[in-house]
Amino acid sequence: MTLLLDGKTLSENIREEISKRVKAITSKGYREPTLAVVLVGNDPASHIYVRNKRKACQKVGIRSLFYHLPENTTTPELLDLIAYLNSEEKVDGILVQLPLPEHISQQEVILSVSPRKDVDGFHPENMGKLVARIEGGFIPCTPLGIDLLLKHYRIDPKGKDVVIVGAGFIVGRPLALLMLWRDATVSVCHIHTKDITVYTKKADILISATGVPHLIKGDMIKEGAVVIDVGISKLGDKVVGDVDFDSVKHKVSAITPVPGGVGPMTITALLLNTLQAYEQNMGLKDVGL
Ligand SMILES: Nc1nc2c(c(=O)[nH]1)N[C@@H](CN(C=O)c1ccc(C(=O)N[C@@H](CCC(=O)O)C(=O)O)cc1)CN2
Numbered sequence: 001m002t003l004l005l006d007g008k009t010l011s012e013n014i015r016e017e018i019s020k021r022v023k024a025i026t027s028k029g030y031r032e033p034t035l036a037v038v039l040v041g042n043d044p045a046s047h048i049y050v051r052n053k054r055k056a057c058q059k060v061g062i063r064s065l066f067y068h069l070p071e072n073t074t075t076p077e078l079l080d081l082i083a084y085l086n087s088e089e090k091v092d093g094i095l096v097q098l099p100l101p102e103h104i105s106q107q108e109v110i111l112s113v114s115p116r117k118d119v120d121g122f123h124p125e126n127m128g129k130l131v132a133r134i135e136g137g138f139i140p141c142t143p144l145g146i147d148l149l150l151k152h153y154r155i156d157p158k159g160k161d162v163v164i165v166g167a168g169f170i171v172g173r174p175l176a177l178l179m180l181w182r183d184a185t186v187s188v189c190h191i192h193t194k195d196i197t198v199y200t201k202k203a204d205i206l207i208s209a210t211g212v213p214h215l216i217k218g219d220m221i222k223e224g225a226v227v228i229d230v231g232i233s234k235l236g237d238k239v240v241g242d243v244d245f246d247s248v249k250h251k252v253s254a255i256t257p258v259p260g261g262v263g264p265m266t267i268t269a270l271l272l273n274t275l276q277a278y279e280q281n282m283g284l285k286d287v288g289l
């Protein structure tokens, strides 16, 4: 029997808990948590993700402020906005949707967000905490969502061979650090890997985050492996992942669907990070809340 790792239902349950926590705090007279969402340009997928994030915020009682800047925004203009949001006491979290237009320096933008408001966990201070295994930083949303999904289904990466396909900044690299934190033996494959099948075939837990539709086929996988599919691509009208679900599903012990697996967990992790930013900003733990 193959276990379907249902990120949609788990997300709904966690969001319910977040909503209860927000209600409990605001009913004591505290203001609501606030997330500033920044979108530059008109990438259609980014528009959808931002809309979904804002809807999710609204449902759990997090206020979201939306800053939609034109495609031709310059790096200094964007940095000015971020400096303002950093200084605003009532803004707990700042999220700059990626990818940014080519002419904007992603590096400068990431460095400019205050580490205490960096709910995406992209600032080097937060990435550094991931390297050093220091609690209390922000963990990037997709890696955190995957970690929560594995925990929920009692899949412990400790001592396992975890193979990550894709070494991107948003998922692959921070996920490798998080899986090391969880005591897994981690391999990361990328565009220059000679033969990814050598690695995928030995994975106890295989996580693919490439955006190449149906890259991972059944004959590339070890019998009984756990497969986590981070990819989201369009094939015609269908949303598909990196994993060729039909050829893989009978061979594995557990697998995430696309949609409804990692995607919703990414947004749930953002809500959790925003709640964490709010609680730290308001000093709620100091007053016993
Ligand atoms: N600042 C950030 N930018 C980006 C991030 C991020 O974490 N922070 N991640 C990705 C995109 N992303 C969130 O921003 C994201 C992608 C997909 C989903 C999702 O729920 N997917 C659905 C399917 C969606 C569909 O039908 O098209 C699913 O898997 O069920 C959520 C978030 C890049 N940018």
Ligand SMILES: [Mg+2]
Binding pocket: 007, 229, 257, 258, 259, 260, 261, 262, 263, 264
């Ligand atoms: Mg999914």
